[in-house]
Amino acid sequence: MSSIAVRTRGRFRGGAGLGLVAWLAGIVFFLPIAWMVLTSFHSETDAAANPPAWGAALTLDGYREFFGAGGGASPWPALINSTVASVVSTLLVLLLALPAAYALSIRPVKKWTDVLFFFLSTKMLPVVAGLLPIYLFAKNTGMLDNIWLLVILYTSMNLPIAVWMMQSFLAEVPVAIIEAAQIDGARLPTVLARVVAPIALPGIAATALICFIFSWNELLFARVLTGVVAETAPVFLTGFITSQGLFLAKVCAASLVISLPVLAAGFAAQDKLVQGLSLGAVK
Numbered sequence: 001m002s003s004i005a006v007r008t009r010g011r012f013r014g015g016a017g018l019g020l021v022a023w024l025a026g027i028v029f030f031l032p033i034a035w036m037v038l039t040s041f042h043s044e045t046d047a048a049a050n051p052p053a054w055g056a057a058l059t060l061d062g063y064r065e066f067f068g069a070g071g072g073a074s075p076w077p078a079l080i081n082s083t084v085a086s087v088v089s090t091l092l093v094l095l096l097a098l099p100a101a102y103a104l105s106i107r108p109v110k111k112w113t114d115v116l117f118f119f120l121s122t123k124m125l126p127v128v129a130g131l132l133p134i135y136l137f138a139k140n141t142g143m144l145d146n147i148w149l150l151v152i153l154y155t156s157m158n159l160p161i162a163v164w165m166m167q168s169f170l171a172e173v174p175v176a177i178i179e180a181a182q183i184d185g186a187r188l189p190t191v192l193a194r195v196v197a198p199i200a201l202p203g204i205a206a207t208a209l210i211c212f213i214f215s216w217n218e219l220l221f222a223r224v225l226t227g228v229v230a231e232t233a234p235v236f237l238t239g240f241i242t243s244q245g246l247f248l249a250k251v252c253a254a255s256l257v258i259s260l261p262v263l264a265a266g267f268a269a270q271d272k273l274v275q276g277l278s279l280g281a282v283k
Contacts (some may be wrong), residue, residue, distance in 0.1 A: 062253035169203025
């Protein structure tokens, strides 16, 4: 047998082995989600059975109770609050991060690597360390239980990672195109909106999706700084854990419904997400 055939067979076995590992890892990560989905369609009695009643009858009672059919609180205000906080903060992050990333990549400032490290270092601070000062500020300014306070917080929390990501994406934009637009008389806002943004659209979409996910899933600030008016979906979800016990089927139904916007956004933007992350990683 030739050495070429031996190497080819070895590469095939190696590729098959990596593929098998990838499939096993995917199944391991998917099983809890599948279990959650199945449990959400069971009654509370079947959901609490040990061992699990895999062949139990399916029902929509968990979803009916989540949407207030049993006389409980409606989830719609919390879902609307999460949507407003996540979407508005993501748009603000993009508006602020794009010119900042432009200055750090296409028109780099002095010691721009130090600037990026400073941005990233702000994410290393434990969130709980800033909770008390922010709470006191919100209390003294009358912004407790205000959705716009969460918008400001989510914008400031996601801005550093957005600038870090978009700097890498914008570094791939050809400078010659920007210079040609400037020669034609285009000012900076026009260059950003009509030249840089379309070219870096995959990276912008990836950044927007990550910021949206971070904002939608945030719990600590929303739990402490909101009450009834500005309650978000994750805070509403924690309300199902009561002194009466854990209603597993209803919690699984609520978790699935609250996860759907993130899953839908990821599925809709998966092509842009892959392109954006690849654009930022491959030089």
